[in-house]
Structure formats: structure tokens, C-alpha cells
Amino acid sequence: MNNVGIIGLGHYLPEHILTNFDLEKMVDTTDEWIITRTGIRERRIADQSQRNSHLAINAAREALKNAKLDPHDVDLIIVATISPDTSFPSVACLVQKALHARRATAFDISAACSGYLYGITTAKQFIQNGLYKNALVVASEKISTYIDWNDRSTCVLFGDGAGACVLSKVPGDRGIIADYLHAEGHFGELMEIISKERKSCDQTVKTMDLPRISMQGKELFKAAVNSMAHAALTVIKKAGMKLSDIDWVIPHQANDRILSAVAKKLDLPKEKVFVNIDKYGNMSSASTAVALYEAVEQGKIKRGDNIVLVTFGAGLVSAANVVKW
Numbered sequence: 001m002n003n004v005g006i007i008g009l010g011h012y013l014p015e016h017i018l019t020n021f022d023l024e025k026m027v028d029t030t031d032e033w034i035i036t037r038t039g040i041r042e043r044r045i046a047d048q049s050q051r052n053s054h055l056a057i058n059a060a061r062e063a064l065k066n067a068k069l070d071p072h073d074v075d076l077i078i079v080a081t082i083s084p085d086t087s088f089p090s091v092a093c094l095v096q097k098a099l100h101a102r103r104a105t106a107f108d109i110s111a112a113c114s115g116y117l118y119g120i121t122t123a124k125q126f127i128q129n130g131l132y133k134n135a136l137v138v139a140s141e142k143i144s145t146y147i148d149w150n151d152r153s154t155c156v157l158f159g160d161g162a163g164a165c166v167l168s169k170v171p172g173d174r175g176i177i178a179d180y181l182h183a184e185g186h187f188g189e190l191m192e193i194i195s196k197e198r199k200s201c202d203q204t205v206k207t208m209d210l211p212r213i214s215m216q217g218k219e220l221f222k223a224a225v226n227s228m229a230h231a232a233l234t235v236i237k238k239a240g241m242k243l244s245d246i247d248w249v250i251p252h253q254a255n256d257r258i259l260s261a262v263a264k265k266l267d268l269p270k271e272k273v274f275v276n277i278d279k280y281g282n283m284s285s286a287s288t289a290v291a292l293y294e295a296v297e298q299g300k301i302k303r304g305d306n307i308v309l310v311t312f313g314a315g316l317v318s319a320a321n322v323v324k325w
């Protein structure tokens with residue numbers, strides 16, 4: 001039986017670049033602090049008129065074009081996002097409408113920074129069991145909506161963007177060889193969207209702050225290193241491979257120091273870990289999608305290479321896949 005594999009990739013990044021120097025003018029921070037502690041130099045921020053679906057649709061169009069697939073032949077659209085335009089319609093339905101992919105089933109999934117891999121693994125099952133032939137998986141985030149631009153501990157970390165892939169059966173031994181999905185809801189409070197209730201001066205009128213990201217960075221850092229190392233080792237074992245068989249690791253980009261620590265824990269040369277956090281910051285689900293796109297576009301990943309996609313994020317949720325390219 002043929003494997004399910006990736007037959008086309010797409011991405012979209014908003015034009016506006018917000019540099020560390022721009023942030024120096026907004027909060028009490030420095031370019032030096034941000035680079036040393038995170039590896040981030042700049043990030044993209046969508047403008048007011050661009051909703052999440054705008055990014056998702058652009059990434060989806062490029063993935064279909066690269067897959068040489070007509071929208072009419074898409075059976076399933078999954079959008080991974082934690083920052084949708086609204087609760088409904090889903091971003092997946094907005095993508096379906098824009099593409100005129102009238103035959104497709106469409107739904108969103110919420111798995112934070114692991115959303116792209118949750119989406120890929122979910123779509124893979126539908127193709128493998130014969131229900132659908134072609135699936136479009138998009139990871140799209142306008143995470144800037146949830147940033148408190150007065151909070152230096154979070155506002156320097158995130159950026160907006162989208163990535164996408166088309167999945168279908170592929171010939172030979174290529175394709176998605178193994179999957180790993182994991183959730184630890186009992187650690188959910190380490191990273192949340194919060195909106196505090198405030199009382200007016202006379203204690204009568206209650207107002208709500210805008211929802212925003214709150215996180216316990218140090219605890220998350222440790223959890224991220226342990227979870228990503230565990231996810232990578234587990235999925236490699238499931239694939240019947242050894243770490244030395246892996247040509248590239250494409251990880252979620254939350255902090256370059258996390259990636260160095262994961263490489264060290266795995267005893268893997270850091271050169272095998274693809275890093276682009278310097279240009280985009282943490283784009284939640286879109287980080288891995290854009291990293292995979294760029295690793296392929298830059299010719300780093302070659303046909304026949306074994307790659308590990310590995311993620312970690314709020315929930316807490318971790319995920320990994322082994323893909324023979």
C-alpha cells in the first residue's frame with residue numbers, strides 16, 4: 001500500500017516587519033536581550049485589514065499550485081489555528097469558499113503550536129482509510145491579536161504567518177512513515193489566553209481586559225525541551241529508524257535556546273536542526289509549516305531524506321512525524 005505524503009507546500013508572511021529595534025521603542029527591552037535569550041531578530045505582523053483567513057488563503061493557494069491540484073479535487077481542508085477570524089465560520093470554511101473547493105469537507109483544529117502536525121496526522125488517516133484522496137492542511141496564525149504590547153515578557157516572542165501542504169498518496173517508500181500525538185492538559189495553566197475582569201472606580205461596572213497571552217516562560221522552557229526530545233525519539237522508534245538515519249529535524253520555533261537544548265539532549269548535531277526563528281519569531285502552528293517550506297525551498301531537504309517534524313505548545317500538546325521526502 002502506498003504511503004500518504006506531502007505533494008505541495010505553500011506559505012504566506014505579512015509584509016510588515018517588526019524588528020527588535022522597533023520593540024525597543026515600545027517596551028523596556030533591548031535587541032541584545034531578545035537575541036541572546038531567544039534568537040529572534042524580527043517578526044512579521046499582519047495589518048489591521050488582514051484577518052487570519054487572508055494569510056491562510058494565500059498559503060493554501062501556493063500549496064495547491066505547487067501540488068498542481070485543482071481546488072475542485074480537494075476533498076478535505078483542515079486549518080490549524082488558535083487565532084481564527086471569529087468562532088464561526090471556521091477559517092477552513094473561509095478557505096474553502098475563497099478557493100471554490102466546493103467538494104471539500106472543512107474544519108478547524110485547535111492544538112496551538114502543534115496544530116500543523118495534529119492536522120497532518122488527522123488528514124493522513126482520512127486518506128489512508130480511503131474516505132478522501134486529497135487533503136489541504138493549513139496552519140495559520142494572526143497571533144498578534146492576542147499580544148499585550150505593553151508586556152515585554154511576551155510581546156517580543158511572537159509573529160504572524162501561515163504555511164500549508166497538500167497530502168495525497170505518493171509512490172514508492174516516500175511519505176509520512178510515523179506519527180506521534182500527545183496532550184498533557186494538566187499543565188494547561190503554563191500558557192493561557194486570559195482576560196481579567198476589572199471593576200470601575202465605584203465598584204459597580206465590570207469591564208474585561210482584551211484577551212491576551214499569559215505564560216510561565218521558565219517552566220514552559222523545561223517542558224518544551226523534554227517533550228520535543230521525547231516526541232522525536234518516540235516517533236523515530238515507531239518509524240523503525242535510528243537517530244543517525246535522520247537527515248533533518250524541522251522543529252517548532254519557540255526559542256533558539258530550546259532548539260540547542262533539544263539537540264544536546266538528543267546528542268544530535270545542531271546543524272541538522274532547521275532554524276528560522278530569527279526572521280519570524282514564534283508563529284505558533286505556522287512556525288513548523290513555514291520552516292518546512294523554507295527548508296525545502298532552500299534545497300536543504302532533498303528527495304529521499306528522512307526528516308522529523310516535531311512540535312510543542314500550549315495545552316500542553318506535543319507532536320512529531322517522520323517523513324521520507
Ligand code: UT7
Pocket residue numbers: 028029030033034037038113152153154156191216217218220221224254255282284312313314
Ligand atoms: O510556543 C511554545 C510555548 N512557549 C515557549 O516554549 C517559551 C519558553 N520560554 C522561553 O522561551 C523563555 O523562558 C523566555 C524567552 C520567555 C524568557 O527567557 P528567560 O531566560 O527564561 O528569562 P526570564 O523570564 O527568567 O527573565 C529574566 C529577566 C527578568 O528580569 P529579572 O527578574 O532577572 O530582573 C525579566 O523581567 O529578563 C527580564 N525580561 C526582559 N528583559 C528585557 C523579560 N522579558 C524581557 C525583555 N527584555 N523582553
